Amino acid sequence: MNRKKRLRLQIIIIAILAGILVLSAAFAGFIAPNDPYATNAKAIRLAPCSEFIFGTDNLGRCVFSRILYGARTTITATFTLVFISFVFGTFIGMICGYFGGFIDRFIMRIVDIVLAFPQMVIAIAVAGILNVGLTGAMIALGITMWTGFARQARSHTYAIRNQPYIWVCHLAGKGNLYIILRHILPNLLWPLLTTALTQIGTTMIGISGLSFLGIGVVPPQAEWGSMINEARAYIQLAPWAVLYPTLAMIITITIFNLLGDKVMEYREA
Secondary structure, X not given: OXXXXXXHHHHHHHHHHHXXXXXXXXXXXXXXXXXXXXXXXXXXXXXXXXXXXXXEOOOOOEHHHHHHHHHHHHHHHHHHHHHHXXXXXXXXXXXXXXXXXXXXXXXXXXXXHHHOOOHHHHHHHHHHHHOOOHHHHHHHHXXXXXHHHHHHHHHHHHHHHOOHHHHHHHHOOOOHHHHHHHHHHHHHHHHHHHHHHHHHHHHHHHXXXXXXXXXXXXXXXXXXXXXXXXXXXXXXXXXXXXXXXXXXXXXXXXXXXXXHHHHHHHHHO
């Protein structure tokens, strides 16, 4: 089996695993064995058992059910944020790369200023100022996320617009909108989609990290970062309340990172 076929098989297997995670999050309401928000004074910090396979937390809530609902929160927020950043960044990058001039210089200086600061520092500051839960965390991360897509889209657009077939389109009387949609955008999608896949894991870490710090998802809403933050206070009494959300986050991020890496390898093979 050659390298490209092996990579294709690996991508299919990892994509199936990622699909299982997404479906588990989407149908959490049907899969969860217990109400993730129902407290139970008789089952506080209960070890894993047949009724609560991942145990319970400090309020007697089912950890397994909260992990499933937390997956819905984390994955939905991540996909939404990556999609919005992808669309906005790609649009800005194409405009800058195609038209150039003052617009290009002005927007790229803004991008340079944003990239001069660490992403999490900006995210923590903005999320703390907004203080609006998950929406604030997404806005905080989105402020910097679009810049990577914009720079990549700009560089590709700049290279494509100088190709001979683009000049032929101009000579044939084709408008700028037609050229962008028909010739430039299709050539950008594959590399930018690959970048979007690699951003999924990073975005999950960002959202969970802000929730862990208490400036993301507001309890009692289930989210992996906030669950870990709540449970760390009694980690010696109920380590499973920290262990299982942590493992869920590590496994999910690893799968999506592997998917992005393998797609990138396949594209370069």
